[in-house]
Amino acid sequence: MPSDHLCSTCSGHGLSPLPEPKLRLSTPPGQPVIELDGVSFSYDNREVLFDVNLTVRAGEFMAVVGPNGGGKTTLVKLALGLLKPGRGTVRVLGADPLVSRPAVGYVPQHAHVQPSFPITVLDAVLLGLRRKGGLLSWGHWPGYRSADRQKAMDSLRMVDMADLSGRRFDVLSGGQKQRVLVARALVSEPALLLFDEPTSNIDPQGKICLFDLLSILSESITIVMVSHDLITTSTRITSVAAVNRRLIQHHGRELTPDMLALIYGTHDATCPMDEYIKGLSSVFGESRQRRQP
C-alpha cells in the first residue's frame, strides 16, 4: 500500500490507509468539462442565477462557495441536467447535460438519504450503477451480476469502506455515510464528480478524513465541490468560484476581495467585520500540513 495515501487523521486513530485510486483521468487535462455560458435561472419569479459564465477543465478540483440561497445547488442541478437554464447554455463533457449524465458522479448531502432505511452498504453503492435500457428494460429486476458486485467492492475499497460492506447503512457515522455515498458515485466510473455540501452533516474529524479522500481522488478525476463553508479547505483545490446570483471564478486557492464582496456585499473600511473578512481571504492561501507517515 503506498504510504502517500495514508489519511492523516484516520491513520492517527488506527484506521487502515486509503488505497491507491484505480481511476484515471478519462478526459485530456485542460479540456473543458463544464461550460456555462450566460446562464440565468429563476424559481418562479425569483432569479437565483444571472448571466453566469463558468468553465471547469479536466483535472481541476474546484470549490464553489457562497451563502445559502446564493445559487450553488442550482448550479449543480444545471450541470446534472435536473434543471434547464432560463437563458444561456450548459454543456458538460462537450454535450447536453442529459446526454453526458452517465459520465457524471453526484454526491448529494446525505441529509437527502432516508434515515433508518433497511439497506446494506454494498447495496447502497450498487444503486450508483447507471440505469441501462428504457423503462421496460428487464435490467431492473432484483439481483445484480457478480461483475457489478465486484465493481461496487472496488469502489468501497477506494474509500476504505470495504470491511463494512455488509453493515446496515443507517448504523454508520456521518463521515462513514459520506464515504459510502462517494463510493456510490464512483461505481459508475465517472469523468466528473459533483459534491453538494459534502461536509454539512459530519464532525470535524470526519471532515478532515473526507478532504483527504477528495485530495486523493482529485489526482484522477475532475471534482466540483459546492459548500457554504468558507473554511472548506483542501490542499489540492486548484480553483475557486464564488456564487451569489452572479459568479466570479478564480484560478488559484485564494478568495479574492471581489469574491468576498460578492458573498458578503460591499462594505466600507470602518466596518468592524473588515479585519475578519480580510483574515478569511487568506484561509484558502494557507496550506494545511499533511502528516507524513
Next chain:
Amino acid sequence: MTEILGLAFMHNAILAGVLASLACGLIGSLVVVNRQVFMAGGVAHTAYGGVGLAFFLGLPVLPCAVGFTVLAALAMAHASFGRTERADALVGIMWAAGMAFGIILMDLTPGYNVDLMSYLFGSLLAVPTSDILIMAVLDLAILAVVLFWYKDFLSLSFDAEFALSTGVPVRLLYTLMQVMTAVTVVMVIQVAGLILVIALLTIPPMLAELFTSSLWKMMALATLASLVFCLAGLALSWHLDLTSGASIIAFATAAYLGGWWMQSWRRRA
C-alpha cells in the same frame, strides 16, 4: 380447528387474508420507507367515496372503489409530488372530502345499508368469491410491477434526488406507487376496514424493518407477518366472537411491541 377450516366462508376468509397480506407486505414496505403513511391514510379514507358511489349507483363495491380510489390517488400524487410545503394539508382536504362524498351518497341511497359497518371495520368472514378473484388479479399485478421495477423503487425510496440523477423516472414511479397503494388499501378494507387499514399497512413492515437489512427481505418478512396476524386475528375473532378486523390489528400491535422490545433488549445486551 378442523371444524372451522371445513366451513366454506372460512376458505374465502383465509384466501382473502393471504392475498391482502401479500399486498400489505409489498406496498406497506414502500409506504413505510417512503414516509407515505399519511398519504396512504388519505387514500384509505377517500376510498369511502368509492364505496358510497357503488352503493348509490348499485354497482359492485370492489371494482367501483378501486376505480374511484385510483383516481383520487392520481390526484394526490400530482398535488404532492416534489412539494415540501403544504402537501399534508392537500392530502388532508382530499381525505375529508372523500369521506364526506361517501357519507352523502350513502345518505342519498334509499333503504338502510347494513354493509356500511363492514367497510368501516372490515368483515373478513363475509368476502365473496368474486372479490377473491379480483383480489388475486390485483395482487399479481402489484407483484409484477414491484418485481419488474424493484431496483428503481429501491433507488427512489433511498434517495430520490440521486435516483433522478441516474435516470430513474422518479415522477412516474412515485405515481405508480400511489396507484398501487390505492389498490392495496381497497383490498385490505375487506379485511380490516378503512379505519384500521392503515395499521395493517404499516405494522407488519415496521416489525419486519426491525429484523432485516434490505428492502426485499423487509417485504418478504412483512408479508409473512401480515399473514400470521390475519390468521391469528381470525382465530381470535372466531373463538371470542369479536370483530375480525379489530382482532387482527390488536394482535399485530401486540406483536410489534414485542418485536420492538426484543430489539431494544438485544441492543442493550
